[in-house]
Amino acid sequence: MLNENYETFNKMNYIALGSFDGVHRGHLSLVKKAVSLAREHNGKSIVYTFRNHPRILLKSRNPFKILLDNDSKLEILKRENIDLVFFEEFDENFMKLSPEEFIEYLCDKFKVKGIVVGFNYKFGYKNLGNVEFLKTLSNKYNYKVYVVETCTYLEEVVSSTRIREALLKGDIEVANEMLTRAYFIKGKVVHGKQLGRKLGFPTANLEYGENIVLPKQGVYYTNIMWNNNIYKGITSIGDNPTVEGSNITLESFILDFNKYIYGDEITVNFIKRFRDNVKFNSLDELVTQLNKDKLMAEKEKFM
Numbered sequence: 001m002l003n004e005n006y007e008t009f010n011k012m013n014y015i016a017l018g019s020f021d022g023v024h025r026g027h028l029s030l031v032k033k034a035v036s037l038a039r040e041h042n043g044k045s046i047v048y049t050f051r052n053h054p055r056i057l058l059k060s061r062n063p064f065k066i067l068l069d070n071d072s073k074l075e076i077l078k079r080e081n082i083d084l085v086f087f088e089e090f091d092e093n094f095m096k097l098s099p100e101e102f103i104e105y106l107c108d109k110f111k112v113k114g115i116v117v118g119f120n121y122k123f124g125y126k127n128l129g130n131v132e133f134l135k136t137l138s139n140k141y142n143y144k145v146y147v148v149e150t151c152t153y154l155e156e157v158v159s160s161t162r163i164r165e166a167l168l169k170g171d172i173e174v175a176n177e178m179l180t181r182a183y184f185i186k187g188k189v190v191h192g193k194q195l196g197r198k199l200g201f202p203t204a205n206l207e208y209g210e211n212i213v214l215p216k217q218g219v220y221y222t223n224i225m226w227n228n229n230i231y232k233g234i235t236s237i238g239d240n241p242t243v244e245g246s247n248i249t250l251e252s253f254i255l256d257f258n259k260y261i262y263g264d265e266i267t268v269n270f271i272k273r274f275r276d277n278v279k280f281n282s283l284d285e286l287v288t289q290l291n292k293d294k295l296m297a298e299k300e301k302f303m
Contacts, residue, residue: 009084012043014114014146015106017121020049021160022067023076024179026118026151031080033148034116044083046110049073051087054095056211065213067160067167067179072186086110099129100137107141116146153178170216170273182223182269182303185212185250189261192251195240199283201290203236203251204266214250219274219293223303224254225267230302231257234293235268238277253290255297271303 014037016030023031031047038045055064068076070087077085088094097105102124106112115134123129135145151158158178166175167183175183185208192205204224208214217238224233235252252268274293280286 009044009046009111010042011111012038012041012113013046013111014038014041014043014116015046015048015110015112016116017048017106017123018118019053019160020047020073020077021053022163022179023073024151024158024160024163025153026148026158028080028180029148029151030116030118031077031082033146034114035081037114037116037146038083041113043113045081046084046086047077047082048086048088048106048110050090052090054090064211065164066211067163067183067213069186069209069212072184096125099124099133102129103134103137103141107143112141112143114144114146116148119147119150164213167213167215170218172215172220172270172273175215176271182271183215184225184267184269185214186265186267187250189264189266191262192249196251196253199287199290201253201287201294203253204261206250206252206266206268208250214248215270216273217248218276220270221272221274221297221300222252223269223271224252224257225269226254226259226261226264231255232297232300232302233268234274234290234297235270236277240277253294255294269303272300 014034016034018027018030020027034045034047051070053064053066074085117131117134119131121131131145131147138145156162163175163178166178172183185206187206187208189204190207192203196203214237220235222233222235224231232255233252235250237248237250239248250268274296278289280289
């Protein structure tokens with residue numbers, strides 16, 4: 001499904017175009033449309049996106065963070081019954097393709113019968129191509145254009161940018177509504193200072209990708225996936241001000257859990273933000289607050 005077997009596709013293929021960062025509510029509407037059209041015309045559905053986000057290559061002033069790694073993106077799209085997910089490498093040469101060269105390339109490579117895009121889709125060199133130009137080329141390259149209606153939440157357009165902003169503000173429930181699922185971060189459990197264990201709250205310290213969006217610092221109610229099981233958790237993002245930590249860490253106390261998981265991969269699903277990080281006057285005060293956090297987490301529902 002990943003960059004394979006597209007040569008054997010027929011000439012009734014329907015392709016959804018975009019970055020699909022986060023695969024949010026708006027992206028899913030494109031995917032569902034491509035799947036529906038392919039089934040209707042006995043063709044194949046394709047999601048065409050980039051292995052590396054174009055903004056990373058363009059080296060904007062601020063380092064660009066993504067919402068979803070490619071493996072997770074592929075898993076989500078598989079669940080939507082897409083026949084092929086193709087990850088293109090966005091490099092200097094590809095960036096210089098004119099809008100028409102890009103469309104010609106797609107039509108030749110994937111035998112495209114229909115192209116599914118959002119209302120504001122841009123493509124080609126310097127994003128000079130838009131939906132109207134896509135329609136202009138349709139007769140020449142023999143495809144139909146399907147423009148999916150805008151998806152909104154709280155009267156604003158759903159977008160990856162808006163989801164990033166919500167996460168950075170700690171508005172996790174708003175971000176989750178736009179994603180249609182809990183925002184999650186995957187990573188390997190690594191050794192930390194083990195202070196939590198001494199306090200009676202052992203934590204799993206997560207080693208995560210530096211290019212992944214980290215929600216606003218604070219304490220969250222989370223659901224932890226490990227070994228195909230789900231557990232309630234309390235996750236802290238921050239520098240542990242009470243013990244004068246210096247690095248930003250992501251560590252989770254997993255309720256009703258006593259397994260050795262160092263080196264294992266876990267998935268932290270963010271459900272609700274409990275509070276800001278606080279510098280307590282003593283470790284006893286910290287433990288008191290942690291017990292309150294635990295009681296709150298016990299009362300929460302699973303995702």
